[in-house]
Amino acid sequence: MTAGGAPADGPGTGPPGLSQLDLLESDAVQIIREAVGECGRPVLLFSGGKDSIVLLHLARKAFGPAPLPFPLLHVDTGHNFPEVLAHRDSLVAAHGLRLHVVSVQEFIDDGRLRERPDGSRNVLQSVPLTAAIERHGFDAVFGGARRDEDRARAKERVFSVRDGSGGWDPGRQRPELWRLYNARCGPGEHLRVFPLSDWTEFDVWQYIEREGIGLPALYYAHRRTVFARAGMWLTPGAWGGPGEGERLETRLVRYRTVGDMSCTGAVESDATTPAQVIAELAACRSTERGATRADDRLSEAAMEDRKREGYF
Known part of the structure; x- marks a missing residue:
């Protein structure tokens, strides 16, 4: 006590x-x-x-x-x-x-x-x-x-x-x-x-590094065809993107979180290992969902x- x-x-x-x-x-x-x-x-x-x-x-x-x-x-x-x-x-x-x-x-x-x-x-x-x-x-x-x-x-x-x-x-x-x-x-x-x-x-990332846990490759930096919408890089697909006036580009990105492709944005990054992701996060000032999830931006209480x- x-x-x-x-x-x-x-x-x-x-x-x-x-x-x-x-x-x-x-x-x-x-x-x-x-x-x-x-x-x-x-x-x-x-x-x-x-x-x-x-x-x-x-x-x-x-x-x-x-x-x-x-x-x-x-x-x-x-x-x-x-x-x-x-x-x-x-x-x-x-x-x-x-x-x-x-x-x-x-x-x-x-x-x-x-x-x-x-x-x-x-x-x-x-x-x-x-x-x-x-x-x-x-x-x-x-x-x-x-x-x-x-x-x-x-x-x-x-x-x-x-x-x-x-x-x-x-x-x-x-x-x-x-x-x-x-x-x-x-x-x-x-x-x-x-x-x-x-x-x-x-x-989570420190634990992934310590335990040697494998993840889908999109959590690490890779070249991907994306388009910009509402300040995020979205992946085109059958769900409906890109829309009129939205231009496809190839960027070096990774995903901090993954969900439905229509509302999950990538971030520009060159981190290809857990250690590099950890170093990147140490300098980051935004939460993963706040930065990359369109469904959380619908309202303050979404x-x-x-x-x-x-x-x-």
């Missing part, structure tokens, strides 16, 4: 000799194990992006050498980057994992969703996600969201209760003192569990609005 009576092992402290990454890893593994111990049918949201890859790495550490005791779930917008889908499939095959894929296109085809005029499908993911959770009876859904990404994610708990439609109510936030988590849910409810909540983008509708 400290002089003030608080536990000495609070966030950011630990036994001598343990690094910040060691502590973050230990906390994340404990969160994953606790959720699996408390819940009957967990699942891990897996897009093939860097955060979900790190989360999968931690989950395999939590239970290895035994097989992962839960499946993966991906909401495929139909506008995902091909490199990311290929990496997703290679990881699933390499580790013998179970993967459920729910398609936004199927929901559009049968009339449960309508295509947006701007072609973006990122905001359409909530309905298929909630439907998949209900169909499979999942009661805990692991996600790779981090508090440093957005103000809405900053105030969501590690164990976040969601209602029957997947919606998040900030007024129902539960206390989480001294790493004590409440996994209870009412009928029809489920948990979203975020083991990377206290990690930053910088932490992320929170989507979370209330069932978003990650």
Whole structure:
């Protein structure tokens, strides 16, 4: 105990000799194990992006050498980057994992969703996600969201209760003192569990470097045909870009985050290794989502609005 009576092992402290990454890893593994111990049918949201890859790495550490005791779930917008889908499939095959894929296109085809005029499908993911959770009876859904990404994610708990439609109510936030988590849910409810909540983008990349974690190549600098829109470099594709007056260019870029191609922008960069990305981030003053995600620019509360509708 400290002089003030608080536990000495609070966030950011630990036994001598343990690094910040060691502590973050230990906390994340404990969160994953606790959720699996408390819940009957967990699942891990897996897009093939860097955060979900790190989360999968931690989950395999939590239970290895035994097989992962839960499946993966991906909401495929139909506008995902091909490199990311290929990496997703290679990881699933390499580790013998179970993967459920729910398609936004199927929901559009049968009339449960309508295509947006701007072609973006990122905001359409909530309905298929909630439907998949209900169909499979999942009661805990692991996600790779981090508090440093957005103000809405900053105030969501590690164990976040969601209602029957997947919606998040900030007024129902539960206390989480001294790493004590409440996994209870009412009928029809489920948990979203975020083991990377206290990690930053910088932490994620340092961990990727330390652990030798492989990522899709688009996270590193490469030459790509892009076009400028709203201050971002977007990749052309069947989703509808480029539009009238938008000119294709070849640029040396990389992606800080990956999602729907219609709303995820690249940044100009010459970083080709984790160490170079880390050095680049050390000088950066913008968050990855704020700099590269058009869907977060719709309003000041864009992320929170989507979370209330069932978003990650």
